Amino acid sequence: MQIFKKYPFYVLFTSTLFFSGCPEILDIFPPEVEILSPTNNEEIGQVFTLILSASDNDQIKDIDVIVYQSDSSLVSLKMTEEPWSANFSMQTIGEHRIEVIVTDLVGNFKKIELDIYIKQYFGGDGEINVNSPTFGDSWVAGSTHNISWGSTNVSGNIGIELYKDDIYYNRISNSSANDGSYSWNIPIDIPSGDNYQVAVYSLNDLSLGDFSEYFSISSSSVNSITVSSPDGGESWVLGSTQDITWSSTNVSGYIGIQLYSGDSYVNSISSSSANDGVFSWNIPSTLTLGDDYRVRIYSTSDSDIQDYSNSYFSITSSQGGDPPNDNCNIPHSTTGTTFTYVNPEQNIYNFGDTYTAGLYSSLYSVGQQGGAVLRLNGNTVYDFGSWLVFNSDGSYDFTLPAQSSEIVPSNCYTMVIIGYNLQDEYVSEPFTIY
Structure with a gap:
């Protein structure tokens, strides 16, 4: 028997590999x-x-x-x-x-x-000029100060920024009215330094702006109020509106404002106002003209925290200058006996002001009187009309006439109320109109 032995059988295929048009390796790397x-x-x-x-x-x-x-x-x-x-x-x-x-x-x-x-770079003063703070000013952290500026042909609002060592520090106001003044409550935690500046610039035209001079900010724990205006030498007109300004340090709550003549209290301007550094005061036309006025500003929560104007300021008439001081010749005096003429405390007026006359009797009500006239050195220069009905308290408000060729500045005017019988006259003390 023939034995067959098995051997592995291999078939070898050979071929030639051709690479034609092989694409590049894919770029997956970003720049x-x-x-x-x-x-x-x-x-x-x-x-x-x-x-x-x-x-x-x-x-x-x-x-x-x-x-x-x-x-x-x-x-x-x-x-x-x-x-x-x-x-x-x-x-x-x-x-x-x-x-x-x-x-x-x-x-x-x-x-x-x-x-x-x-940040803003200004190419010069432009059309905005910062007036305050100025070089050498030292403001206290936690106090309130007015940033002030002037502008010409600048429309819209302004922005205000704080710089330290010529580098932007923080924003004081994103948008504020371009009215020349901004009351800044300085943050209590601001670092002390002597190279601060404020920049004021137009939000409509960023090329218009100005930097203040360098000033310093210091830290303090003292509670204080400092009157800025009026601080002496100002001349404010009766009937006008003026800003009373101040700064404060570590004063919480509200402030009060009082008016003094010399060392004597006159009246309260505001018993409670926001401690924001400015109060708009409408000066009453009934105040007596004078040159020895001061204001007192105090904390309503601690009246010992206070300050007065450093010196006196004046309240004047709209005419300006000193009141007349003529030699008067007033031949007429009161002839009526039923009433007593009540003279107002004010004795200096402007043309067109209100003059409040009064009659008094413990027995009779004033009611209606025959009329009233204005006299200058005894000569009638203006007639207020006839049959005037007085108030229940015996007063009557007269509007003084405008200046004319006959009605001239003088301290020799008298108000004459004609009695109901058209004969009695009740004559005031001389007073000034100018």
Whole structure:
């Protein structure tokens, strides 16, 4: 018997492999990009240059740059060739974000961002000029001071910022009326320093603005009030409206304002007002003219915290100058016996002011009287009319006439009330109209 042995059987196929038109290896690598200038959180001016460094393993197609404020896109541009830089001239200030997107030929991209703060640079005084603070002023943290400025042909509101060592520190006011004054409550935690400035600028035209001179801010725990105006030498007119201003340190709650003549209390201007550094005072036309007035400002929660005007100020008439001081010749006097003429405390008036006359009797009511006239040195120069009905308290408000050829500035006027019988006369003390 023949034995067959099994052997493995192999078939070898050989062929030649041909590679024709094999595609490139897929590019999955994004470009690289770096912002060289400005740097993150840098404070820069409104005109600046963005400088980038960008590279790719093949080729960069383009670079998009977008500048945002909050979530609003302000400026966008596209760069397609080196150098990777661009100049910007911004019309806004404050916090901004720069977004850079670099893309290569096959669509790979990389996005980076940085934050910047654009601050105002003014090319001179422009049309706004800061008057206060001035060089050498020392303001106390926690106190209230007026920032003041003047402007010409500036429409709309203004913004106010604080700078320290020529670097933006914080915002004082985002938007304030362009009325020449802003009452600033200085934060109690602001660092002491002597290189502070405030910038006041137009929100409608950021090229218009001005920096104050350098001033200092110091810390203090003293409770104080300081009257700024009137502080002596001012001349305020009866019937006008004037701002009483002050600063305070560590004073909470409200303040009161009082008027003094010399050392004598006259009246309360305000018993309770916000401690915001300014109070608009409508000066009563009934105040007596004088040159020895002062105001007292005090804390309503602690009246020992107070201050007076450093010196006297004047309250004058609208005519200006000193009242007349003529030698009077007044031949007529009171002839009636039923009533007593009640002279007002005020004895100096302007033309057109209100003069309040009064008659008094313990037995009779005044009621209706025959009339009233104005006399100058005994001569009648104005007739107020006949059959005048007086108030229940015996008073009557007369409007003094305007100046004329017969009615001239003088201290020799008298008011004459004609009695009901058309014979009795009740004559005032001489008073001044000018």
